[in-house]
Amino acid sequence: MLLIHCPYCEQDLPELEFAYAGEAHIARPADPSKLTDEEWRDFLFIRTNPKGVHFERWRHVNGCARFFNAVRETVGDKFLATYRADEPRPDISSLTGDAK
Amino acid sequence: MTSYRLQGRGRVDHGKPVNFTFDGKTYQGLAGDTLASALLANGVHLMGRSFKYHRPRGVVSAGSDEPNALMGTRRGPGRFEPNTRATIQEIREGLEAASQNRWPSLAFDMGAINDNLGSLFSAGFYYKTFMWPRAFWDRVYEPVIRNAAGLGVSPTEPDADSYASRFAHVDVLVVGAGPAGLAAALAAGRSGASVMLVDENAEVGGTLLSEPTVVIDGQPAWDWLAATVAELDGLANVQVMPRTTAIGYYHQNLVGLAQRLTDHLAAPPEGAPRERMWKVRAKEVVLAQGALEKPLVFDGNDRPGVMLASAAQTYLNRYGVKVGDRPAIVTAHDSAWHAAFDLAGAGAKPVVIVDMRASVDPALTDRAHALGIEALLGRTVTGTAGRLRVTSLRVNRMEGGKAGEPRDIGCDAVLMCGGWTPCLHLFSHTQGKLAWDEALQVYLPGRKTEAVQIAGAGRGLWSIAASLGDGANAGAAAARDVGLEAEAPAFGVAADRKPDVLGRHVVLEVDEGLGLGRVAVGQERRFTMKRYVKYCYTTLYSKCASGSRPTAGIVTASIHGPVSGAGSRMRHRQAPVRRQAGAVQSASARGCPARSEVRPSVGRSSACCRPSRSRSRCMGHHGRRLPPRTSFLNWPTEYDIGVMTSMSKIESLRGEVGLCQRSTTWRSGLGSRPRPSAGFSTAMRRSADPPGTRSSARSPSWDMFPPRPLAPCGRTAPAWSA
Numbered sequence A: 001m002l003l004i005h006c007p008y009c010e011q012d013l014p015e016l017e018f019a020y021a022g023e024a025h026i027a028r029p030a031d032p033s034k035l036t037d038e039e040w041r042d043f044l045f046i047r048t049n050p051k052g053v054h055f056e057r058w059r060h061v062n063g064c065a066r067f068f069n070a071v072r073e074t075v076g077d078k079f080l081a082t083y084r085a086d087e088p089r090p091d092i093s094s095l096t097g098d099a100k
Numbered sequence B: 001m002t003s004y005r006l007q008g009r010g011r012v013d014h015g016k017p018v019n020f021t022f023d024g025k026t027y028q029g030l031a032g033d034t035l036a037s038a039l040l041a042n043g044v045h046l047m048g049r050s051f052k053y054h055r056p057r058g059v060v061s062a063g064s065d066e067p068n069a070l071m072g073t074r075r076g077p078g079r080f081e082p083n084t085r086a087t088i089q090e091i092r093e094g095l096e097a098a099s100q101n102r103w104p105s106l107a108f109d110m111g112a113i114n115d116n117l118g119s120l121f122s123a124g125f126y127y128k129t130f131m132w133p134r135a136f137w138d139r140v141y142e143p144v145i146r147n148a149a150g151l152g153v154s155p156t157e158p159d160a161d162s163y164a165s166r167f168a169h170v171d172v173l174v175v176g177a178g179p180a181g182l183a184a185a186l187a188a189g190r191s192g193a194s195v196m197l198v199d200e201n202a203e204v205g206g207t208l209l210s211e212p213t214v215v216i217d218g219q220p221a222w223d224w225l226a227a228t229v230a231e232l233d234g235l236a237n238v239q240v241m242p243r244t245t246a247i248g249y250y251h252q253n254l255v256g257l258a259q260r261l262t263d264h265l266a267a268p269p270e271g272a273p274r275e276r277m278w279k280v281r282a283k284e285v286v287l288a289q290g291a292l293e294k295p296l297v298f299d300g301n302d303r304p305g306v307m308l309a310s311a312a313q314t315y316l317n318r319y320g321v322k323v324g325d326r327p328a329i330v331t332a333h334d335s336a337w338h339a340a341f342d343l344a345g346a347g348a349k350p351v352v353i354v355d356m357r358a359s360v361d362p363a364l365t366d367r368a369h370a371l372g373i374e375a376l377l378g379r380t381v382t383g384t385a386g387r388l389r390v391t392s393l394r395v396n397r398m399e400g401g402k403a404g405e406p407r408d409i410g411c412d413a414v415l416m417c418g419g420w421t422p423c424l425h426l427f428s429h430t431q432g433k434l435a436w437d438e439a440l441q442v443y444l445p446g447r448k449t450e451a452v453q454i455a456g457a458g459r460g461l462w463s464i465a466a467s468l469g470d471g472a473n474a475g476a477a478a479a480r481d482v483g484l485e486a487e488a489p490a491f492g493v494a495a496d497r498k499p500d501v502l503g504r505h506v507v508l509e510v511d512e513g514l515g516l517g518r519v520a521v522g523q524e525r526r527f528t529m530k531r532y533v534k535y536c537y538t539t540l541y542s543k544c545a546s547g548s549r550p551t552a553g554i555v556t557a558s559i560h561g562p563v564s565g566a567g568s569r570m571r572h573r574q575a576p577v578r579r580q581a582g583a584v585q586s587a588s589a590r591g592c593p594a595r596s597e598v599r600p601s602v603g604r605s606s607a608c609c610r611p612s613r614s615r616s617r618c619m620g621h622h623g624r625r626l627p628p629r630t631s632f633l634n635w636p637t638e639y640d641i642g643v644m645t646s647m648s649k650i651e652s653l654r655g656e657v658g659l660c661q662r663s664t665t666w667r668s669g670l671g672s673r674p675r676p677s678a679g680f681s682t683a684m685r686r687s688a689d690p691p692g693t694r695s696s697a698r699s700p701s702w703d704m705f706p707p708r709p710l711a712p713c714g715r716t717a718p719a720w721s722a
């Protein structure tokens, strides 16, 4: 079981308290009605699903219940960083440098 | 007492006889015996039947890696346990044990008639013969195989026992309490770190229990052991837990432990839990799990009386049991020579030592001659004879890589040793890579992903002195990593019979000599990845853990060392654990996501089934209730065919090797599973895909098993107790 750092509660807490909530940093189109069907499909469903570093949303559902973002390395299933939802995405190179 | 028990020898209590029954007959053992050692002391070698061919089987090992001596044990209503390893179960007054897979009796078994239909049930028959048509799987093949292949019977009554669960947070968790583990616990414990030392055996000591002649710090091994255990017990920050198996190594140094609490007690306290599941979060882990002895491959190596040389040594030195009066030794490693010398010293008359190597240390041959044991070098063994017990051994001279003229040598036991493989299963849970060591011809730990140290034989170190020193260093390093000042204690060791490193053993030449060279037929047929070869091979061998001892070493050696492709790992677990204990683990350690979207994950499989790899993720535990305790965890709980094979199977493998994505390993539990699960059939179908389809076309990689939505498991949080 992973320990996940909630940036609001500022504690390492067991994975069971959290829920995964999909890829992060996917902005909703400003005017959905202008999109083609393909673009709308891409917005709704197409995700990067990378092997390696992945930006994703998590929710501390059994705690403060708030959403936050995380950087996770999908091969080793290791969290490189977690940060509040309103913060910009961190620099990957500094994170992976720390991790290796 | 029988002639196989040596008075005053071993760690058993000669003043405390214990009565138990095996197949309805009452036997007497001694306090401290396992079921296997007590039966051997009574001259009983025939302990079971194989699950496919119903071939007679005897005990092979002296530990949790036992593939053959599986029995049903009983303690009143609701307390029947199938597939108990006789080598692990300690005897207790009134223990009832029964052999499995035999009808009407162990000595005469109708099912063995299958053995003569070997060509029908040939190697790989799971994959070949019953592959087609697909619709037949559920209705015809599976029930038939299920009946024929059943391993033990499921309990039918509700489990009367209770099981407990507990969390722990420690600085250093040491797994394995042999010389390396004890030294690591000493070093870390003296520094003030909180230490947990666990060992799956009934007593700690590991190799020291079988090597009483070693002298450590001026004391005989067992005195040193007692003093060390006393010191550890005296440290408030150290907890020593025997009978505790580390069953899984999860993220961030979370280790699952299954502790057996009452199975060894004649009268368990009222209301005491039978087992306890521990979830330990450790800052540092030291893996000191030792090495496993590899068997040798020859026709009839599954006959009762054929066992590992180290097992014979353990039965002799630890339990005071002679496994035979006229044992023959077949080896490719020095260690078996010492087993022969120990047996000779105990009054047995070893008839011959057959070494596959062309030359060995002259000291060994001199000693053998002095003891009157014939030593044959550069020979190989091609067969054994005997119905319910081995009676002779066929030895061939090696001539240019071929087996030459045979010679039959009478014996009443065959002790084999094909070298040793470091036990790195837990390390492999962490996604740690194994690295092939050319010099030692074994896999050693490579890249690490967790805060873990490997000590002792797991790193290819062999002598007790080297293991003690390495363990002490690992323990001290672990304590320093958690911010404490620690010093590695030094140990003075004398009379150590082992060389410092695991000696290299021959394999390649042996393979040729046995006509096994083309076990690696896979290589010719695009199975350039050793895992494929391994899987094919383990279909025959399906050992306790297909990646454990026979396969990783022998197969990769037979394909001339490590092959390019995916790094090798050992299979998940060597020792099976009851699901009751595991159920707690599966609910929480796996952390079932209750959402329809699974977070992507590559190496350690998806979110639900760590630590398996992605292909084996979630063997159906989502969306259905866990089955009752009758089944084992889905992970490798392999028993049967074990180290055993016969030339006909090997020939058959060579002729029709099939690409198998799955070994039979985890499926062995199927005999005792109440009904087919979704996981079972899909996995089987996947394995039945013809070559070229997705699972076999190339290496398992990220895109082969894209994450797919799983149904919410709908399970509520488990209630913890104790």
Ligand SMILES: [Zn+2]
Pocket (backbone or CB within 6 Å): A006, A007, A008, A009, A010, A060, A063, A064, A065, A066
């Ligand atoms: Zn929170």
